[in-house]
Amino acid sequence: MMRAWMLPAGCDGFDKLFLKDDVPDPTPGYGEVVVAPRAWSINYRDFAVASGQYFGGVLKADAVPLSDGAGEVVALGEGVTGLAVGDRVQSSFFPHWVEGPARMGPALGDGTGAGMLAERVVLPASGVVPMARTLDFAQAACLPCAGVTAWNALCEGGRPVQAGDTVLVLGSGGVSTIAMAIARASGARVIATSSSDDKLARLRELGASETVNYREIPDWGAHVKQAFGGADKVVEVGGTGTLGQSFAALGFSGEVALIGVLSHGEPPSPHALMMVGGTLRGIFVGSAAMARKLNAAIDANGIKPAIGRRFAFEDAPAAYAHAWSSDSFGKTVIELR
């Protein structure tokens, strides 16, 4: 038997989380492994799942939440090669998107299949990724959704980031802080925005060379263009409410990586893209191959995901509450203590 946090069928918010302590231990099928997570992290989409507003809608059955976990392999199914019991691994958001172009498919913790917030999880072997050698479980648990999203946004597609580029990141959440670290490691200059001067100071400590308080400068898009020459990449975690500003910030041949669903509002006209020959690229996390490349970059550059606060497994609801609050910065982590 093992413990797992679960969201009930019909769930309308993360306050409905409950801990079930008599879940049968999973056994791996052909090509599968059992992973015992030691740490987890929470992403924005996990709130959407909990409130029944994710792609699958209201939960039809009790479901284990979360896509992000890191731990050890504790059992191997038949036919598994390249992995051994004891390997330190992290989950892969889309367990069946191993490599190649975008394809999506079922995602961990989407309410319809496996979720990570349990003591043991069965995963396809192709859907686990060896942890970066230089990270601990808590740090590696920050990566499956936010880290791979940031890597995809910056390092994949038709215009990967290069040394000397200017990268604009919005806010201080999990995607933005790891994107900043990847951009800095790639030799880019980073401009970061926030409405809090305190957070801007922390972002400068983390490597931002320029910061913009978007409350003080509501036209921050045009400001970025005029003061800093325009962005080659915008990591757009906001959504339709900020997209117009992101377009305005873009330099010639620049790319807005569209990640966000945080803000709402009328979508802006995309005609600004024509004036700079720019692109808007839809990002939906990424593949296991991207996670491997991210981990190589982490090991080569000593990147450490920014962890705001940590909570015990037993306090998962408090972790959710913190991640949802305006106090959160970087990633909120749950760990087995």
Add this chain to the structure above:
Amino acid sequence: MMRAWMLPAGCDGFDKLFLKDDVPDPTPGYGEVVVAPRAWSINYRDFAVASGQYFGGVLKADAVPLSDGAGEVVALGEGVTGLAVGDRVQSSFFPHWVEGPARMGPALGDGTGAGMLAERVVLPASGVVPMARTLDFAQAACLPCAGVTAWNALCEGGRPVQAGDTVLVLGSGGVSTIAMAIARASGARVIATSSSDDKLARLRELGASETVNYREIPDWGAHVKQAFGGADKVVEVGGTGTLGQSFAALGFSGEVALIGVLSHGEPPSPHALMMVGGTLRGIFVGSAAMARKLNAAIDANGIKPAIGRRFAFEDAPAAYAHAWSSDSFGKTVIELR
């Protein structure tokens, strides 16, 4: 002295075009050439210029219209190399965008500088392009705006068209018909839309393997996705009014090339791009280098731009009127007879 068609200062429509027959003959400066056009073509943007709705707004002074012309070099300024009197050349929409990434700048016929609809025009040597060997003046005159736009949309950027791709073109205008020819020459399957079954029949003759009457199938985007597996490229000449359907038509990792300002309406949410890892790329014509590549493709494949109707130089206003009408198909050409 020479003749030139002109739009008057404050012009509010192409019916104000007037023919001036005592324009001084131009002389080339350092690095410039004089071109004597033999044929011209009209683009949608020429109506915007004439009605004072282009980027520069209402014309501040009389101006020669049109970006597109093809003819012969008749005089060379100092320091010009690689061109000789008698060379058959076409204009370049952005005369100073020779090659490399997007940069735009002043465009021919935008009402603020040189325009092509005259008997002789001074152009920077870098802003003329040798005609495709297999085209005549009228055919070459179809290319500077519509042809290069179509080339840029299909063959540049992060995801150039490849044999076996599916390309969706909207309508039967100048950009769409040349895009169809380029796509076919590149080995792609082409799906074309129109509201006229007659035009759809002509598009099938020109190489479309599938056609969709968008009046009969208002949800043509979803239809393209279901019936044909989704588009790898959409040549989006419509604008905000059709963009939502174009997003819906897109397959995984596909690209919508955003060209159009024809239709209006609320911009759609771009979130559909996230679900397919797709991109929206802003296209604003292209460089002289792109024109040269297009011409090589034309010569290698026997591509002929689709010319709907031809008018004499003296009948330029009638050419404008035809191009503006719903009878037009492909390019409307003006020629010296």
Add this chain to the structure above:
Amino acid sequence: MMRAWMLPAGCDGFDKLFLKDDVPDPTPGYGEVVVAPRAWSINYRDFAVASGQYFGGVLKADAVPLSDGAGEVVALGEGVTGLAVGDRVQSSFFPHWVEGPARMGPALGDGTGAGMLAERVVLPASGVVPMARTLDFAQAACLPCAGVTAWNALCEGGRPVQAGDTVLVLGSGGVSTIAMAIARASGARVIATSSSDDKLARLRELGASETVNYREIPDWGAHVKQAFGGADKVVEVGGTGTLGQSFAALGFSGEVALIGVLSHGEPPSPHALMMVGGTLRGIFVGSAAMARKLNAAIDANGIKPAIGRRFAFEDAPAAYAHAWSSDSFGKTVIELR
């Protein structure tokens, strides 16, 4: 029981082929399928395998030869999705290279594992590819090695072929003839070489716009550069003996796709690559994903692999002998009659 052609342990030539008629019928494991080939084709490497000169050296045990076959799925193992009994499929040269960057691994018919020249073959489901809809079994059987190699050479890597490019193909073998078809379908101009004027005439019929008899013009590399402006792509099936000429034929930023091991001789200095900013790219067949893209291109463009001669399954040794002779043109096919 089933029949299979086999090479004996220690085999030193294809004349040692023997037909075994009491091979146990294979059963598929988890994730595997059984394919019943209807047609096969022979590649140059199959001679190397038969003579003990392939990567694995002299055969250590009896082995079924050939990598290339097309037929029907006749049985499914557990866990197979996306395939059904009766599906028309072709083999994949590297059954475990599904997609993504180069990785190679064990190849069909390399003498160490499965080979295709049998009445039934067990393959991993990921290692079979649905046939192009417009091809029959014999045509599809031409593609797994030669077709995918040609696709990889032309359409993958850092400089995929585009309409208007100039492509140089050497000789009239299986790779060169399918490469010519792909290049033409992609809108390229094709230059072909041979020492036989008869074969050059056949190559012009197949789409070559220029041909060079390399016996008459020993410096055919420089000739291609001077007469035709240089090649953007060379499909180099020759090897070290022709590589110097291929370098000389290359235009600025062109690419030589290195496939060949046919000719021998001192490797040339690669410094010619510096003078044109060119690349030499090593090609070793390709992935199942490339095969799928090739098949889409075939269906969209009516490409038919050039089949020189066909032999019955029972006459496999005669097929080998023909493919080895100087009479062969395009692909030599074996089929079940």
Add this chain to the structure above:
Amino acid sequence: MMRAWMLPAGCDGFDKLFLKDDVPDPTPGYGEVVVAPRAWSINYRDFAVASGQYFGGVLKADAVPLSDGAGEVVALGEGVTGLAVGDRVQSSFFPHWVEGPARMGPALGDGTGAGMLAERVVLPASGVVPMARTLDFAQAACLPCAGVTAWNALCEGGRPVQAGDTVLVLGSGGVSTIAMAIARASGARVIATSSSDDKLARLRELGASETVNYREIPDWGAHVKQAFGGADKVVEVGGTGTLGQSFAALGFSGEVALIGVLSHGEPPSPHALMMVGGTLRGIFVGSAAMARKLNAAIDANGIKPAIGRRFAFEDAPAAYAHAWSSDSFGKTVIELR
């Protein structure tokens, strides 16, 4: 009148350098500027020019040597825009290769036209590049040949370096040291080779995470592959004598950037490229656009070219002698004091 160092017609070595002090002051033509260099650097090719072994062969007339200089604009010809007197600029190796794909053409200091080792030089405006804001003249003078070559090798072509890649640099010369800095700024892990443990220690200080003494490990190529997993990029400054080892060091889909003419020997067979799907790319410095991107990367990352020793303008021959000796490390600079 001004001073210029010159190589005499028929020159057979840099010991023939002579200082001419009555060279007429240059005046700029249309589109040209006059630059007064404050610092210069020496490249390997400058020895080839001096000994009559560069592409043009033995000098036909007295010529000013060197491609690399940095200084101030002191006069503008007609038609120059975007530059002003007093601007801090560096030379561009190929003054007419502004941007776009490889094209080469006449190079500064090649013995047939302008060279930089003079008090004032006339250059086309498009052939000067604004200095990186964070460099002084001596540092900027290190870049036109070696720096742009390193940038082209690592950051252009079909496989630009990314964070997490493994880059192998050979030796401690000018190209290798700046390549190491660019690779580190781009987030790559760097492996460096030398025959001197002292130099290896200095390379580790400059950012190499792994070093290999190629005298102790003659099979350093295979060693790099086994011990470090293979290189994604090799900056091959050696030439045919080291190329075989570079091929052996290459990982899957890796690229050898071919720069070098330092070592001689039989060219190795390129078949190793086939086994890893690797490429060999010929590098011949690069364009002004690449220099601008390099300078942006330098400013964003605080890169400082490694300067081994500095000499006064009057001691140019001593600078040549030092650069030629085995004591040299990084770049040898000449400066106006």
